Amino acid sequence: MNKRFVLAMVIALFTLSSAVFASNRKAGHVILIGLDGWGSYSVEKADMPHVKKLMQEGAYTLKKRSVLPSSSAVNWASMFMGAGPELHGYTDWGSKTPELPSRVVTENNIFPTIFGLLRKADPKAEIGCLYEWDGIKYLVDTLSLNYYEQSPDYTKNPTALCDMACRYIKDKKPVLAAVCFDNPDHVGHQDGHNTEAYYAKLNELDAYIGKIIAAMKDAGIYDDSVIIVTSDHGGIDKGHGGKSMMEMETPFIIAGKNIRKSGLFEESMMQFDCASTIAALFGLQQPQVWIGRPMSQVFR
Structure with missing residues (x-):
């Protein structure tokens, strides 16, 4: 077969697939903000005006369930990998x-x-x-990323990650970015879940979310973006990893371009459905090994 003909066919197929990909996209950008250890039980009581505005302007559930154990690495992996530990193999905190x-x-x-x-x-x-948290980098396929970085010690530099995220968004206008805070989990372990210190930290984190949203607007991408705020697990007393709903139920909040202003949705959602939902936003066909389902009912 003529080499020029083969090359022309490859280029044509690539162009066609790119066009299909572009036409199926719901938004040009997705920014995922994860709050480690944020249990759904806290949402009603928490003073989080930016988060609650997103809930009003988009869709949300407070019954997204973690995989077991209700701990960090296994659930961040499931969130990014569209499957549970039985398939991706990451099983411990x-x-x-x-x-x-x-x-x-x-x-x-x-x-x-x-x-x-x-x-x-x-x-x-x-x-x-x-x-x-340094453990995130082992779960995100760093070879597929343009940029990944851990912020300095957040106990000494609590605003560092927010500042880094704002700079990155304004400088690079990412198509997909995950910003993963290690709180309120740290406070949950130190002071306890459902405590005054825990709610104070949620209020602080909400302010960071507000700054990230402002950075998206400054970058000129906000109107073409979807923002997701969610968590890996909740907690009870000073721990997590068990099977109580305080440990397993986490919020999933989604708002932005082509997202219905529908508020609470009742359909069941699991941790691994996060990856499937993002894939659907970008018009991507998920791998056969993924078991997640996109929350397509929230799309326009």
Whole structure:
């Protein structure tokens, strides 16, 4: 077969797939903000005006369930990987590599993530992840990211991650960015869940969310964006990892371009549905090994 003809066919197929990808996108940008250890039980009582405005302007559930155990790495992995620990293999609170063999691995030697999925579909996309807890970097497929960075010690520099995220958004206008705070989990362990200190930290984190939203507006991407605010797990007393609803139920709040202003939705949602929902926002076909379902009822 003529080499020029083969090359022309490859270019045509790539152009067609790119056009289909672009036409199926609900938004040009998705910013995911994760608050580690934020239990749904706290939402009604919490003084979080920016979060509650997003709830009013978009859609939300307070009954998204964590996978078990209701701990950090296993749930961040599920959030990004569209599947549970039985498939991706990360099973402990601090997993850095799978304790079980991942059912599928990509060319980057990691279970398929939403970051890798977007990278394949859009090689030029700006994709980033900023975080406080070092464990996040083992779960996001760093080879698919343009930028990833841990903020300085947040006990000494509590505003550092917010400042980093605002700079990144204004400078790079990412197509997909995850900003993962390690609170209120730290306060939950130190002072306890459902305490005055816990709610004070939620109010502080809400102010950071407000600054990130302002940065999106300054960058000129807000009107073409979807913002998601969610969590890996909740907690009870000074811990988590068990099977109580205070530990397992977490908020999922979504607002922005092509998101219905529908408020509370009752459909069941699991942690791994987060990745599927983001994939659907970008018009991506999820891998067969993913078991997540997009919350497409919230889309216009």
